[in-house]
């Protein structure tokens with residue numbers, strides 16, 4: 001007599017996961033079929049499938065598999081709801097990215113789990129496959145923004161913010177390894193004095209490297225004098241300065257970049273800068289815009 005219930009392959013197709021994932025969930029989290037066929041094959045009945053559907057949905061929403069399994073095995077709708085975030089992006093164990101592509105949700109999930117190898121691997125793979133600009137705009141930035149929203153709503157997720165920032169900085173720095181020089185004058189990249197947000201400047205350094213442009217990265221919190229000294233020392237063709245926070249956006253820093261012959265093009269980026277910007281300073285509103293502004297200043301427009 002045939003054993004009733006669905007095979008592992010049938011359930012895998014229904015959920016859109018692989019059969020080996022289902023076997024792993026069974027072994028690791030004890031969420032599997034209630035019975036087996038005579039040949040010891042897994043046979044899933046309707047309630048097994050319903051539990052797996054709950055687990056799968058929670059994972060897609062950003063829950064770590066272990067927790068998703070615990071909730072699914074508990075089986076009560078109320079408990080599942082209890083795991084839902086309290087408000088837009090606030091609380092809960094996930095970030096507000098439910099409509100984002102699977103890869104973005106996957107990164108958010110790995111970030112929440114502080115899973116270093118997966119976070120670094122996902123970012124590295126995206127940069128290698130899609131290039132820095134797409135990886136930054138379509139993968140890294142949405143997750144950073146959702147972390148920011150969560151922080152704004154709850155005051156939490158600072159460890160998550162640091163974790164993703166450090167992983168992303170490491171990958172962007174790998175890409176920024178000096179390419180063969182294709183321009184005559186270097187490019188200086190810096191953050192405004194006391195400005196700790198440096199990721200966008202690193203993203204620019206990496207995107208420029210992809211274009212064969214070697215940026216010299218001074219990083220976060222560059223004192224005005226240090227910026228001026230660096231400009232005088234290397235005579236850059238372009239100087240990019242990032243300000244995220246209003247209290248780091250003193251435009252005098254931009255106005256006082258030393259002239260030289262010819263004077264470097266000064267490019268400002270970030271929402272922190274006060275307005276108006278000093279005469280001659282160009283504002284870049286996005287990563288691709290900043291790449292173009294630097295390339296133009298060096299006489300190598302795309």
Ligand code: B12
Nearest residue numbers: 141144145148152165196197198199200269285286287290
């Ligand atoms: C990562 C992060 C940090 C990290 C930075 C690590 C690093 N090495 O960069 C750390 C932990 C250090 C940090 C510290 C702080 N942070 Co913070 N942080 C962030 C976070 C999550 C991402 C920052 C980022 O890289 N943004 C870039 C992208 C992802 O943002 P975006 O909005 O998509 O970008 C826009 C533009 O900037 C532009 N753009 C994007 N990328 C690029 C690239 C280039 C080259 C250009 C030209 C343009 C450009 O296009 C977009 C459209 O306008 C933001 C959240 C956020 N939404 O930005 C908070 C956020 C900026 N931080 C915030 C705060 C409050 C702080 C702290 C004060 C917290 C604290 N209490 O200590 C400190 C400030 C420290 C300081 N003095 O600088 C607030 C700022 C609110 C405000 N405007 O006042 C934010 C917005 C979070 C929030 N919603 O509350 N932070």
